[in-house]
Amino acid sequence: MTTAEKILARASGRDIVRPGEYVTAEIDKFMSHDAFAAVHMSLASVGVQKICNPERVVVALDHYVPPPTQRAASIHQLVRDGVRKYGITNFYAERGGIAHQVMMEKGHVLPGQLVVGTDSHTCTYGALGAASCGIGFSEMAYALATGKLWFRVPQTIRFELNGELPFPVSSKDIILKIAGDYSAEAAQYKAVEFSGRASRDMSVESRMTISNMAVEIGAKFCFFETDDKTQAYLSNRTHEPYQEIHFEEPSENMEVYHIDVSEMEPVVAIPHCVDNVKQISQLERLEIHQAILGSCTNGRLEDLRIGAEFIKGKTVHPNVRLLVIPASWEIYRQAMDEGLLSIFLEAGGIILNPSCGPCFGAHMGLLAPGERCISSTNRNFKGRMGSDQAEVFLASPATVITSAVHGYITDPRES
Amino acid sequence: MDVIEGRVWVFGDNVDTDAIVAGEYLDAPIEETIKHVFASLKPDFVNEVRQGDVIVAGKNFGCGSSRENAPASLKAVGIKCIIAESFARIFFRNAIAIGLPVISALGVPGRFQEGDTASIDFSRSMIVNVTDGDSLHAEPLADEMIEILDSGGILEVLRRHGGGNQ
Numbered sequence: 001m002t003t004a005e006k007i008l009a010r011a012s013g014r015d016i017v018r019p020g021e022y023v024t025a026e027i028d029k030f031m032s033h034d035a036f037a038a039v040h041m042s043l044a045s046v047g048v049q050k051i052c053n054p055e056r057v058v059v060a061l062d063h064y065v066p067p068p069t070q071r072a073a074s075i076h077q078l079v080r081d082g083v084r085k086y087g088i089t090n091f092y093a094e095r096g097g098i099a100h101q102v103m104m105e106k107g108h109v110l111p112g113q114l115v116v117g118t119d120s121h122t123c124t125y126g127a128l129g130a131a132s133c134g135i136g137f138s139e140m141a142y143a144l145a146t147g148k149l150w151f152r153v154p155q156t157i158r159f160e161l162n163g164e165l166p167f168p169v170s171s172k173d174i175i176l177k178i179a180g181d182y183s184a185e186a187a188q189y190k191a192v193e194f195s196g197r198a199s200r201d202m203s204v205e206s207r208m209t210i211s212n213m214a215v216e217i218g219a220k221f222c223f224f225e226t227d228d229k230t231q232a233y234l235s236n237r238t239h240e241p242y243q244e245i246h247f248e249e250p251s252e253n254m255e256v257y258h259i260d261v262s263e264m265e266p267v268v269a270i271p272h273c274v275d276n277v278k279q280i281s282q283l284e285r286l287e288i289h290q291a292i293l294g295s296c297t298n299g300r301l302e303d304l305r306i307g308a309e310f311i312k313g314k315t316v317h318p319n320v321r322l323l324v325i326p327a328s329w330e331i332y333r334q335a336m337d338e339g340l341l342s343i344f345l346e347a348g349g350i351i352l353n354p355s356c357g358p359c360f361g362a363h364m365g366l367l368a369p370g371e372r373c374i375s376s377t378n379r380n381f382k383g384r385m386g387s388d389q390a391e392v393f394l395a396s397p398a399t400v401i402t403s404a405v406h407g408y409i410t411d412p413r414e415s
Numbered sequence: 416m417d418v419i420e421g422r423v424w425v426f427g428d429n430v431d432t433d434a435i436v437a438g439e440y441l442d443a444p445i446e447e448t449i450k451h452v453f454a455s456l457k458p459d460f461v462n463e464v465r466q467g468d469v470i471v472a473g474k475n476f477g478c479g480s481s482r483e484n485a486p487a488s489l490k491a492v493g494i495k496c497i498i499a500e501s502f503a504r505i506f507f508r509n510a511i512a513i514g515l516p517v518i519s520a521l522g523v524p525g526r527f528q529e530g531d532t533a534s535i536d537f538s539r540s541m542i543v544n545v546t547d548g549d550s551l552h553a554e555p556l557a558d559e560m561i562e563i564l565d566s567g568g569i570l571e572v573l574r575r576h577g578g579g580n581q
C-alpha cells in the first residue's frame with residue numbers, strides 16, 4: 001500500500017483500503033488558528049458542549065497577530081473563550097507563531113499520524129510523514145465533536161528528485177518548478193510522495209517548504225520518508241513513540257515523475273497563478289516595491305540565515321520595503337541570538353513579529369495599486385496581498401533578498 | 416436530492432478563493448462579504464445574481480484557502496449549485512459541508528453560455544443545458560456527501576446525531 005493508504009487504513013480500522021474508497025477515520029491531531037472562533041461558534045450553534053479529545057487539539061493565533069482591527073481582536077476573544085470552554089491546553093496565543101510552524105517545532109506532529117487543520121497549508125506536516133490536510137470550520141466542528149471524519153482514499157503519485165541541488169537554488173525553486181511544469185492541478189485529490197537523493201539531502205525545514213506548497217499543486221497529502229534528519233528533528237521535540245514512514249516500490253500504475261535537480265535554475269512564479277513559472281533569467285527588468293522574507297513557507301531559521309548571508313554588508317534599495325517575518329517565536333529568538341536580525345536591521349529591513357501578516361492581505365505590509373512585491377510566501381492570486389491592481393511574484397529567500405537589494409527582480413547568482 | 420434548475424454564470428479555470436471573496440473580508444460577517452463576491456473577477460455579479468442561479472466553471476474551481484466563507488458567500492447570494500470540470504479539494508468539501516451542492520463534469524466548459532438554463536439531476540448524475548438540449552454525465556456524489564447535502568450541511572448532521580446531547 002502507499003503511505004496514504006496505510007495511514008487511512010490504520011485510522012479507519014481496516015486491513016486494506018483502495019484509492020477511490022470512502023472511509024470514516026479517527027483523527028490523531030487537530031490544528032486550528034484564528035478560525036477556531038468560527039469552529040467554536042459552529043459547535044455552539046448545534047449545542048455541542050464537549051469535544052472528544054481536547055488533548056489532541058492544538059490552537060495557535062497567527063493570522064491577526066496582533067489584531068489590526070477591533071473585529072480581529074473580537075475574533076481572538078472568541079478563540080480564547082472556546083479554548084477555555086473545551087479544555088484545550090495546547091494553546092499558543094500570540095507567543096507561538098504561525099500555527100503550522102508551531103505544530104512542527106513543538107512536537108505535536110508525528111510520522112504516520114492523521115491530522116486535520118482549519119488551514120489549507122496543513123499539508124506542511126507531510127515533511128515529517130504525517131497525513132495532514134486542510135478542512136473548513138464546519139467540518140472541524142464535526143470532527144472535534146465526533147473524533148472522526150470521512151475521507152476519500154486518494155491516489156498517490158511520486159516525485160523522485162534526483163541529483164544534487166546547486167546553491168543557491170532551493171527547495172522553493174523545486175516546488176515552484178513542479179507547479180510550473182505540471183500545473184496547479186498536477187496532484188488534484190492525490191497524495192504525493194517525495195523520494196530520491198535530493199529529498200534525502202534536504203533538511204526537514206526545506207522539506208516543509210515543499211510539503212507546505214503541495215496544496216498549490218492540488219495535493220491532499222504530501223509525504224517524505226523517515227530518516228536520520230526526521231529522527232533528529234523529533235528527538236529534540238517529543239518523546240512519544242512513532243511509526244516510521246518508508247515508501248514501498250511504486251506499483252505499475254503509479255505515476256512517477258523523475259526530476260533531475262542538478263541543472264535547476266532559480267525560478268519565479270509570476271502573477272496571478274502559482275503555476276505561472278519562469279526561469280529568472282528569462283524575466284525582463286521588473287522593479288519592485290516590497291519584498292517579503294517569511295511565512296509558513298519560508299520563514300524558518302535556514303531561510304533567515306540564507307537571507308542574512310545575501311544581504312550582509314549591503315542595503316535594501318531605497319524604493320523597496322523589506323519585511324522579515326520569522327515564522328515563530330522560537331525562530332525569532334534563535335535569529336536574534338545568531339545576530340541575523342541585526343543584519344537585516346542594519347541593511348534597512350523591517351522585522352515583524354511572527355504572524356501571517358501580509359501573506360493573506362490582512363495587515364502589516366499591503367500593496368497599493370501598481371505596486372509589485374517579491375515574496376517567499378506561497379500564493380500570488382490577484383488581490384491576495386492588498387490591491388487587485390498589485391502584483392505578487394513568488395520566489396526563494398535568496399531571490400527575494402537579492403531583489404530587495406537591487407530594487408528589481410534579480411537572479412541570486414548575480415548577487 | 417431534487418433536480419436543480421437555474422440560470423447559468425460562466426467562469427474559467429483556477430477561480431481561487433481570493434477571487435471569490437478577497438482575504439480582506441475573511442473576518443467580516445457574511446452580510447458584509449456577500450457584497451464583495453467576485454469583486455475583481457466579475458464586478459457585475461453581486462448586482463445581477465438571482466436566487467437559484469448556477470455557476471458553471473472550468474478546472475480547479477475554488478483553489479487556494481480553506482476559508483469556508485468562499486462557498487458560504489456563494490450560497491448566501493443565492494447560488495444553488497456549482498458545476499465545474501474539477502474542484503479544488505478543500506472547496507469541494509466545504510461546499511458539501513455547508514449544504515451547497517457541487518458536482519464535477521468533465522467537458523462542461525464550453526457547453527454553457529452565460530444566461531443559459533442548466534438542469535442538474537443528482538440521482539442520475541446528469542447535467543442538461545435546457546436552453547439548447549445538450550446533456551452530459553457528471554461524476555456521481557458519494558452517499559456520505561448526499562447525506563450531508565440532504566441534511567442541509569454537516570452541522571445539521573451533527574445536530575441530528577445528538578451533537579447537542581454530548
Ligand code: SF4
Pocket residue numbers: 062063098100119121295296297355356359360377378
Ligand atoms: S503564513 Fe500565509 S499561507 Fe501560511 S498560514 Fe499564514 S496566511 Fe496561510
